[in-house]
Amino acid sequence: MCSAEFFDVRDATTEPLHAQYQYIAVGGGTARCALATTLSEQYKVLLLERGGTPYGNPRIERVEGWSDLLVDDPRNPSETRFYSRASAAQVRAAGWKPSRVAEAYRWVEKKIVHPGSHGVWQTALQDSLLQTGVTPNNGLNNDHIYGTKVGGSLFDKQGRRDSAADFLSYANDKLLTVLTFANVQRIIFDNSGKIYHVEIIYSKTQPGALGSPQLLLLSGIGSCEHLAEFNITCHVELNAVGADMVDNPKNAIVVLSPTPVETSLLSVVGIDKEFIIEGGSGSNFSWQLPGMGQLNYVAPSQRTPDFVASAFILTKLYDPISYGSLRLNSTDINRNPYVKFNYYSHPRDIEYCISGVKRFYKLLRAPAFQPFRFTTVTSLVASIYYQLKEGESTEGAYLPDVSNYTETAEWCRTTLTTIWHFHGGCTVGKVVDKSYRVFGTRPLRVVDGSTFTKSPGTNPQATVMMLGRYVGVKILKERRITPKAANTTN
Ligand SMILES: Cc1cc2nc3c(=O)[nH]c(=O)nc-3n(C[C@H](O)[C@H](O)[C@H](O)COP(=O)(O)OP(=O)(O)OC[C@H]3O[C@@H](n4cnc5c(N)ncnc54)[C@H](O)[C@@H]3O)c2cc1C
Incomplete structure (x- = not known):
């Protein structure tokens, strides 16, 4: 340092x-x-x-x-x-x-x-990626190669x-x-x-x-x-x-955990030719990032600092082909230029987002991930995801119905944020x-x-x-x- x-x-x-x-x-x-x-x-x-x-x-x-x-x-x-x-x-x-x-x-x-670094939650993400076919396991590695790996850190x-x-x-x-x-x-x-x-x-x-x-x-x-x-x-x-x-769109889901999870930064990464999967855990990001994926459905009054036993998984589009442009707004350098990225304007980018969403489903169902998610809606989950009923599967709380193209494409568009x-x-x-x-x-x-x-x-x-x-x-x-x-x- x-x-x-x-x-x-x-x-x-x-x-x-x-x-x-x-x-x-x-x-x-x-x-x-x-x-x-x-x-x-x-x-x-x-x-x-x-x-x-x-x-x-x-x-x-x-x-x-x-x-x-x-x-x-x-x-x-x-x-x-x-x-x-x-x-x-x-x-x-x-x-x-x-x-x-x-x-x-x-x-x-x-x-x-x-x-x-590599705590229990990151290990669960790593194992889930491997269990769902994002292979091989490339261990600790700074190179960009298909499979699952742990990247480097500035910490x-x-x-x-x-x-x-x-x-x-x-x-x-x-x-x-x-x-x-x-x-x-x-x-x-x-x-x-x-x-x-x-x-x-x-x-x-x-x-x-x-x-x-x-x-x-x-x-x-x-x-x-x-x-x-x-x-x-x-x-x-x-x-x-x-x-x-160009900006690489990110779509994320916040996953509540029944047990506390460590504070972890993006560390494990799953690399596919269409998308990249990463995740973080345990910090208070989930109540601070109002636009983050499924948090759009969380009542703002419920986004409190107590909402910490949570983690997020994100999918980033690896190689978007939707382009935009930058133009001046003013001659003053202090005024931001006008930038439009036209996210998901190319149908291929939407296809890739949908592939990432399908991967989310697989990850949520992977054996290694089960200790870190509620599988059915409990009163805690229902109180946070206010549109849910107790006893239902939680999957609908996180994700759209991937068999419905229009619904999933809409989910990609409405929950995207920048990375x-x-x-x-x-x-x-x-x-x-x-x-x-x-x-x-x-x-x-x-x-x-x-x-x-x-x-x-x-x-x-x-x-x-x-x-x-x-x-x-x-x-x-x-x-x-x-x-x-x-x-x-x-
Ligand atoms: C919040 C955030 C988190 C990120 N996390 C990661 C991550 O974990 N891993 C990763 O790989 N990438 C991450 N990125 C992306 C990465 O930081 C950027 O891709 C990278 O910093 C771009 O570097 P750059 O040299 O092009 O621009 P910058 O690093 O932005 O450098 C431009 C510099 O020029 C200065 N500058 C601009 N205009 C002027 C001017 N007119 N006069 C004087 N100075 C000026 C700016 O203040 C800035 O310091 C993150 C980016 C952000 C914003």
């Missing part, structure tokens, strides 16, 4: 108005903490983050706070905890060099990744969270400057298009987490027609900025090239989740961090073989 004292973090107001750096990284998030750390091995780097650091806040740093944060501000990247790599097929499709990818993953894992055995910000403690502190509460308004290009400036405002507000396409648009890179609506001068016409926005794995808006091949350079703007790169056309692995952060390291190493290697370029902005 690292703390802010290990590296130089300053508030944006302390810096001179004009300063020069060889690289400026906008946003100290998952990818760019890894990228800035790597580039600082040789170059003078400025990292600008609109938020603060994750240090000193027990709700971020301790495992007990993980579900509270989902409710507080679901945009905080420090809240991630589940770690799992991309599949070999995804690495090939991205055109990355597998040996360098493996090296970059190892770099990340050595610094901040721990084995996932250590003592329940303390590591995060991407910890990479900065491995940076060259003579060359790296980190400014917090530095909100970048736009990037300004000079006439040669080579040297550019960033304009920042000191701000403690936190706009949405879809910063890269928004910032490109505000900097005049995008559809000229759309930019004209906001009187923004079109610097580079790139219609794909903000296009291909915060949205991506796109600056995709490789359309907005950036394979070196992550924005087309038409040689010095500018986008290195983050907005460049993905698919969310990698079960959960993306492993690959987002890997990407930061991977691109950083690539830049260092390229510039070593072209020493003349070493002192220019690249």
